[in-house]
Amino acid sequence: MAAGVAAWLPFARAAAIGWMPVANCPMPIAPRDHRKRHDELIILNVSGRRFQTWRTTLDRYPDTLLGSSEKQFFYDEETKEYFFDRDPDSFRSILNFYRTGKLHYPRYECISAYDEELTFFGIIPEIIGDCCYEEYKDRKRENAERLQDDQDDNKDCKLPNMTYRETMWRAFENPHTSTMALVFYYVTGFFIAISVLTNVIETVPCGATPSQKDMPCGERYTIAFFCMDTACVLIFTVEYLMRLFAAPSRYQFMRSVMSIIDVVAIFPYYIGLVMTDNEDVSGAFVTLRVFRVFRIFKFSRHSQGLRILGYTLKSCASELGFLLFSLTMAIIIFATVMFYAEKGSSSTKFTSIPASFWYTIVTMTTLGYGDMVPKTIAGKIFGSICSLSGVLVIALPVPVIVSNFSRIYHQNQRADKRRAQKVQKARLARIRIAQTGSSCTGFLQSKRNDLLNELLELTGSEEEEQQLNKGMSLLESQHHHLLHCLEKTTAHEFVDEQLYEQNCLETTIQSYTSRSPSFSSQDGPIGTCCTRRGKMNSPLPNSSLPLQPSHQQGSLQELSALHIQCGDKLPHTTSRSSLNMKTDDVGLINCKGSQITTAIISIPTAPSDTTDGGAPSINTTASSNVIKVSAL
Amino acid sequence: ISFLYTCTAVLIFPNIDSVEDELELSAVRHRPEGLEQLEALTRFNRKELQILYRGFKNECPSGVVNEDTFKDIYSQFFPQGDASTYAHFLFNAFDTDKDGSVSFEDFVMGLSILLRGSVQEKLNWAFNLYDINKDGYITKEEMLDIMKAIYDMMGKCTYPLLKDDTPRQHVEIFFQKMDKNKDGVVTIDEFIDCCQNDENIMRSMQLFDNVI
Numbered sequence: 095m096a097a098g099v100a101a102w103l104p105f106a107r108a109a110a111i112g113w114m115p116v117a118n119c120p121m122p123i124a125p126r127d128h129r130k131r132h133d134e135l136i137i138l139n140v141s142g143r144r145f146q147t148w149r150t151t152l153d154r155y156p157d158t159l160l161g162s163s164e165k166q167f168f169y170d171e172e173t174k175e176y177f178f179d180r181d182p183d184s185f186r187s188i189l190n191f192y193r194t195g196k197l198h199y200p201r202y203e204c205i206s207a208y209d210e211e212l213t214f215f216g217i218i219p220e221i222i223g224d225c226c227y228e229e230y231k232d233r234k235r236e237n238a239e240r241l242q243d244d245q246d247d248n249k250d251c252k253l254p255n256m257t258y259r260e261t262m263w264r265a266f267e268n269p270h271t272s273t274m275a276l277v278f279y280y281v282t283g284f285f286i287a288i289s290v291l292t293n294v295i296e297t298v299p300c301g302a303t304p305s306q307k308d309m310p311c312g313e314r315y316t317i318a319f320f321c322m323d324t325a326c327v328l329i330f331t332v333e334y335l336m337r338l339f340a341a342p343s344r345y346q347f348m349r350s351v352m353s354i355i356d357v358v359a360i361f362p363y364y365i366g367l368v369m370t371d372n373e374d375v376s377g378a379f380v381t382l383r384v385f386r387v388f389r390i391f392k393f394s395r396h397s398q399g400l401r402i403l404g405y406t407l408k409s410c411a412s413e414l415g416f417l418l419f420s421l422t423m424a425i426i427i428f429a430t431v432m433f434y435a436e437k438g439s440s441s442t443k444f445t446s447i448p449a450s451f452w453y454t455i456v457t458m459t460t461l462g463y464g465d466m467v468p469k470t471i472a473g474k475i476f477g478s479i480c481s482l483s484g485v486l487v488i489a490l491p492v493p494v495i496v497s498n499f500s501r502i503y504h505q506n507q508r509a510d511k512r513r514a515q516k517v518q519k520a521r522l523a524r525i526r527i528a529q530t531g532s533s534c535t536g537f538l539q540s541k542r543n544d545l546l547n548e549l550l551e552l553t554g555s556e557e558e559e560q561q562l563n564k565g566m567s568l569l570e571s572q573h574h575h576l577l578h579c580l581e582k583t584t585a586h587e588f589v590d591e592q593l594y595e596q597n598c599l600e601t602t603i604q605s606y607t608s609r610s611p612s613f614s615s616q617d618g619p620i621g622t623c624c625t626r627r628g629k630m631n632s633p634l635p636n637s638s639l640p641l642q643p644s645h646q647q648g649s650l651q652e653l654s655a656l657h658i659q660c661g662d663k664l665p666h667t668t669s670r671s672s673l674n675m676k677t678d679d680v681g682l683i684n685c686k687g688s689q690i691t692t693a694i695i696s697i698p699t700a701p702s703d704t705t706d707g708g709a710p711s712i713n714t715t716a717s718s719n720v721i722k723v724s725a726l
Numbered sequence: 727i728s729f730l731y732t733c734t735a736v737l738i739f740p741n742i743d744s745v746e747d748e749l750e751l752s753a754v755r756h757r758p759e760g761l762e763q764l765e766a767l768t769r770f771n772r773k774e775l776q777i778l779y780r781g782f783k784n785e786c787p788s789g790v791v792n793e794d795t796f797k798d799i800y801s802q803f804f805p806q807g808d809a810s811t812y813a814h815f816l817f818n819a820f821d822t823d824k825d826g827s828v829s830f831e832d833f834v835m836g837l838s839i840l841l842r843g844s845v846q847e848k849l850n851w852a853f854n855l856y857d858i859n860k861d862g863y864i865t866k867e868e869m870l871d872i873m874k875a876i877y878d879m880m881g882k883c884t885y886p887l888l889k890d891d892t893p894r895q896h897v898e899i900f901f902q903k904m905d906k907n908k909d910g911v912v913t914i915d916e917f918i919d920c921c922q923n924d925e926n927i928m929r930s931m932q933l934f935d936n937v938i
Contacts, residue, residue, distance in 0.1 A: 101781025
């Protein structure tokens with residue numbers, strides 16, 4: 095419960111009067127307010143700056159320093175104020191949290207100083223309001239990254255006892271670590287460049303000798319180029335094998351883009367070695383040589399910029415895809431139009447729609463080669479429309495893509511923020527966990543505590559009652575009273591998730607096994623009320639939960655069978671539950687209904703050894719009592 | 727092609743108008759009447775009114791509660807279920823001048839009846855709450871709506887499991903008790919008579935007298 099609405103609790107309780115005429119059972123007694131009602135001003139002296147607020151404002155969040163009795167440690171008797179030796183500027187936002195219920199993060203504040211203040215005052219940072227949470231998380235992440243980078247730099251210097259394999263891998267990934275790595279890095283770079291150059295020069299026609307006609311260098315100096323190629327491929331193969339050996343996760347390495355590029359770069363050579371003699375496949379072999387140009391992509395290991403470009407293109411894929419799609423649409427439309435417009439004229443180049451594609455593309459990108467030109471008037475008109483719209487189509491997405499690039503740079507940072515969406519759920523969960531005191535689980539827990547209190551009253555052990563009456567704030571007890579009233583009005587109880595699911599399972603199983611006598615459902619609301627009037631919530635231990643369906647719709651025979659089984663299990667249960675069975679018996683005699691309803695409240699198997707001594711003797715009587723009752 | 731681009735343009739800029747509308751709404755402010763008048767109208771003393779107003783204004787700085795804020799606030803007390811339907815009925819019960827918002831006067835007058843009123847007045851208020859269309863009769867449908875709203879607040883994790891006709895059965899029981907002349911509706915007199923004869927209800931009416 096957000097304590098900002100603590101002021102509305104009296105209203106909610108007053109409005110509960112609306113349930114009273116509808117309820118069929120008496121309501122529980124309201125918790126009494128022992129404390130003084132009048133509000134007082136508290137003075138908080140933070141390093142000389144005095145803040146004043148009402149006591150009830152601070153009491154809204156009882157699990158923080160200021161809201162709990164922990165502040166008594168800082169009370170100064172002489173000046174009658176609470177003195178904190180902390181930063182008064184940060185304290186402003188902390189005190190505002192109590193006043194408004196929202197914690198804000200001031201942007202001028204250093205993130206680690208703010209965190210420390212929050213920790214000191216016992217406030218979890220997840221409560222920071224949505225308006226400031228993103229900023230807070232950003233700054234925190236930046237800080238963490240900066241610290242991490244500093245740590246990494248330090249770590250690079252020291253490398254104790256790394257295996258040979260790990261050293262190699264680090265050398266490959268980070269060439270600046272050692273001179274060997276640097277040498278290797280430059281050597282491979284050099285050979286990549288050589289390889290690409292040879293591929294290019296191979297095709298240049300060089301030197302027309304009188305004996306032979308002009309032929310590309312590759313065919314003239316076949317041996318030389320072949321040796322060059324072999325050397326490069328050898329180097330690349332060795333490099334690939336070394337990387338494969340050093341990789342921490344070989345499977346992952348083989349799937350990575352860079353290694354695929356490596357493989358594609360060296361494969362054609364080996365295929366060529368294998369297949370040189372076969373004339374039919376040599377045509378295909380020549381095509382494979384094209385893949386040698388992929389060696390240029392190996393440069394991306396050497397260039398950070400290439401990698402970022404590749405990454406941004408990848409993230410921009412959807413926008414590019416949309417652009418491509420709209421372009422395709424435009425091309426098809428105009429090609430069709432041009433084809434039909436030019437169909438009439440003779441010796442036209444627009445022989446088919448696909449043939450017109452080429453014209454459309456060339457015109458829309460304002461290239462205008464002139465190899466295909468419309469001759470009819472209609473064709474010319476549509477051709478001009480095509481080129482005009484081409485300008486629009488090409489020009490408009492460019493700023494979009496440019497802005498995309500700048501957006502993607504930030505998106506790069508924000509990819510972590512997208513992880514924050516999942517973190518958002520974790521954050522809400524953490525807030526919920528930290529506030530269990532007032533939430534419904536807190537309510538269920540307090541019900542258990544009340545129950546245990548009653549039992550202890552019956553057995554007369556006073557000490558433990560004191561223990562269990564933990565300081566629950568008045569607010570919480572009033573809230574719980576409100577929820578209790580609702581339970582009484584509807585004659586149903588709150589249970590937690592797992593019990594509910596177990597109940598669901600049980601009812602589905604039960605519906606297969608037995609026909610339900612309809613009287614149980616009719617008496618439903620009143621019946622349960624009656625049994626509860628005797629304050630007879632007889633909780634059964636968790637171990638016997640699968641037997642619960644007895645309350646729902648069981649024939650009496652089944653009831654007795656199940657209860658006897660309950661009896662068997664008793665010796666294994668905690669002492670508390672055996673005491674409960676005793677009260678069960680007592681309560682049942684009071685109730686006139688033939689229906690035995692048992693409420694499920696899971697008892698935390700808290701180790702309370704004091705009452706264990708008395709348990710065994712009660713066990714047998716309780717079990718016999720149970721059997722007797724169910725025989726009814 | 728340009729059609730495509732105009733489409734994307736329309737998609738990017740749709741929200742400007744609604745933002746301006748929202749800005750106008752938030753300029754509504756309300757200041758309540760003076761302390762003396764409120765003291766005369768209600769049965770709270772000065773100090774109590776001060777405490778009430780401070781809490782009220784803290785949660786609603788603009789001085790009025792509209793229905794959505796009301797539903798939010800009320801739902802915070804019932805985390806397991808859905809309190810919005812019941813909050814809607816409550817809101818209508820508090821908003822006596824039917825202007826769509828609960829001002830501090832409405833709030834404090836409602837509370838005055840609930841916490842300091844006579845049993846007759848409280849029962850009157852409850853009848854007003856159940857009578858959704860305020861025609862002086864509670865029909866089974868109205869009661870069923872109210873009952874479903876109350877059961878919704880329990881949520882689904884209850885023991886025993888909530889069946890679909892539990893609210894209807896509860897309404898039947900209610901009508902059996904309240905509807906003396908069996909004409910299918912409950913009038914204010916039948917309601918007050920019956921409640922006054924029921925000990926449980928009488929006792930529970932006094933339950934919250936010391937809330938403030």
